Amino acid sequence: MSRRRRGLLARTVLFLFALNAASFAVYFLLHPPNRSPTAADPFLPLETLAIPHKNARSTLKSWPSLPSFLPWRPSPAPPLRSCEAYFGHGFSRSVDVLRSSPSDVNGRGWFRCHYSETLRSSVCEGGRIRMDPARILMADGGEGLDAVIGRGEEEELPRYQPGAFQIDSEGGDGGGDGKRAIDEGFLDKYLPHGAVQYHTMRALMESMRVVGHEQLDCTQWIEEPTLLVTRFEYANLFHTVTDWYSAYVSSRVTGLPNRPNLVFVDGHCKTPLEETWEALFSSVRYAKNFSSPVCFRHAVFAPLGYETALFKGLTEHISCRGTSASDVREDPDVKKTARLSEFGEMLIAAFGILEEKDLPRKSSVSHNVLFVRREDYLAHPRHSGKVESRLSNEQEVLDAIKVWAANQERCKINVVNGLFAHMHVKEQLQAIQEASVVIGAHGAGLTHLVAARQNTRVLEIISSMYRRPHFALISEWKGLEYHAINLAGSYARPAMVIDELSSIISGLGC
Known part of the structure; x- marks a missing residue:
């Protein structure tokens, strides 16, 4: 074989090899292999x-x-x-x-x-x-x-x-x-x-x-x-x-x-x-x-x-503002967090609840107001089943909200009776997800705010005996709009609650 023909053959082989390697590279870019543990894997010991x-x-x-x-x-x-x-x-x-x-x-x-x-x-x-x-x-x-x-x-x-x-x-x-x-x-x-x-x-x-x-x-x-x-x-x-x-x-x-x-x-x-x-x-x-x-x-x-x-966070000052993950990526700041939103999404996903983007589009003139109730129920072997009265006229306030909601003309307001003690956790999380406004007396049920949507409003009614920061902090760490009514005792004037709620609903365009 002449030197010229041998050179041409070598160049052809090299070209075919390069073409084959490029094809494999493109394939693996488009079809990445399943992740398997290797010594370089930083996520497995x-x-x-x-x-x-x-x-x-x-x-x-x-x-x-x-x-x-x-x-x-x-x-x-x-x-x-x-x-x-x-x-x-x-x-x-x-x-x-x-x-x-x-x-x-x-x-x-x-x-x-x-x-x-x-x-x-x-x-x-x-x-x-x-x-x-x-x-x-x-x-x-x-x-x-x-x-x-x-x-x-x-x-x-x-x-x-x-x-x-x-x-x-x-x-x-x-x-x-x-x-x-x-x-x-x-x-x-x-x-x-x-x-x-x-x-x-x-x-x-x-x-x-x-x-x-x-x-x-x-x-x-x-x-x-x-x-x-x-x-x-x-x-x-x-x-x-x-x-x-x-x-x-x-x-x-x-x-x-x-x-x-x-x-x-x-x-x-x-x-x-x-x-x-x-x-x-x-x-x-x-x-x-x-x-x-x-x-x-x-x-x-x-x-x-x-x-x-x-x-x-109840005893240490943790100054963190909840925001979206995309905001954290685009504008890193030691005072921002999306971790509670991530955790809330984990709770929602674990129960197979549809994410907001998968739900049927809601009308901008229809809003759920979730009233989280405190009830007597037995859930602990060393507890009588009687809860402390943190809103002594809870039923009166709920009834007043229902009357107010029925008379709204610009928006349809659905008042949801949050009897969490008698609901499965999945139903509780679903109610939180569908709420535009969450209202309730200071109590453990409000902890479900960790799974609330980003644009949810919170209204906490706080008696003088229970001025604790639990849900104001969760709202802050989640990036939720938070409002509070601080009572002199445990009685809330319905008109005062309605005024605050009307202001919150107005902010939603109603």
């Missing part, structure tokens, strides 16, 4: 890559698409006491307690905590962790309310014996219960007591022991990621929302690719609020449901709800 997650994603619910979603691993870390540090990934300092090399053929355990200097709390996670329910002293949990009336709180909160939790490690002690996995100095630094008299998550960590590979004896393995949560005020909506938020944040901070299973490490009875836990996560069980020790391939330990910004 390196240690988990050495552990065979058998069918790890087959039974777990996927994360829904959320309009306000923002990345949970920002770089650089958010500034101290910024909105992102309070409500987002302020858990930016990762500290390893036990590491496991990806080349470890025995698949040793690992443990780390993600610490937030702003919240002074940690989200912790680990692998090859054993839980022994027999060493957790508490009631079984999950019973019907009627069966546990009068049961004391001390019976429901967990008390841990040494070795209640164990972790497999090369340095494990072959005798007895093993040595402590986490020392007091680490706990004081990354899981401080704070204002909580009995810090259940810290106590759990104190019980954890390091054992040798042969001592980690389990009859059951949970292959999928599992979130461990201890609740305190499990029947109160405000406190429960702080737990929901903590569990959601923990799942995102640790980069779980799907919604985890959930285990309650407490002995509380079953309440209607449990249906939201079941909607948010892939499965829900109580620790005492396990009749023998169980091992987790990947366990995540959520901070107490008391340690979230939602609760700490």
Whole structure:
């Protein structure tokens, strides 16, 4: 073959190779491969890559698409006491307690905590962790309310014996219960007591022991990621929302690719609020449901709800203005947050409620006014079922609003009687989503404002005995227009409420 023909052939081969490479590049740009964990994946712990997650994603619910979603691993870390540090990934300092090399053929355990200097709390996670329910002293949990009336709180909160939790490690002690996995100095630094008299998550960590590979004896393995949560005020909506938020944040901070299973490490009875836990996560069980020790391939330990910004904002000044995710992206500001909107969308999506963009277009001259009621109902074994009177003439005010609404000519006003105590959580969230105005006396039911639409107006009626900032703060952090009527006692003059409500409705173009 002549030199000229060989050169022509070489150039032809190079051209075809380049053309083929370009075709593959275009194909993968248009058809990106499914995301799979690699050593460079920033959302999964390196240690988990050495552990065979058998069918790890087959039974777990996927994360829904959320309009306000923002990345949970920002770089650089958010500034101290910024909105992102309070409500987002302020858990930016990762500290390893036990590491496991990806080349470890025995698949040793690992443990780390993600610490937030702003919240002074940690989200912790680990692998090859054993839980022994027999060493957790508490009631079984999950019973019907009627069966546990009068049961004391001390019976429901967990008390841990040494070795209640164990972790497999090369340095494990072959005798007895093993040595402590986490020392007091680490706990004081990354899981401080704070204002909580009995810090259940810290106590759990104190019980954890390091054992040798042969001592980690389990009859059951949970292959999928599992979130461990201890609740305190499990029947109160405000406190429960702080737990929901903590569990959601923990799942995102640790980069779980799907919604985890959930285990309650407490002995509380079953309440209607449990249906939201079941909607948010892939499965829900109580620790005492396990009749023998169980091992987790990947366990995540959520901070107490008391340690979230939602609760700490009651005593700390958290100056954050709620806005849209697009606004945060386009005009970053440490005083802005879209995290509560993201969380509210998660609640809505978990129940399969249509988003605002998917709902039939409403008339601009029709508005729902949701009146959130406070009722007597039994939801707690140590409660009489009688609620405090925070608006002594609630029915009179509601009746006056109905008469006023019926006489409106410019707009159609639908007054919704928010009897939340007798509604499923999904119905409550649906009512909040459809409301143009939410009105009610200070009470836990207003916590559902976390799921309100961005243009919702809020009117809170506050008696002199309950001047607390809960719902003014949630409104601020959500970017909702907030109004308040402060009473001298617990009686509200209907005319005063109507005047305020008329002004709010006028702002909607009526």
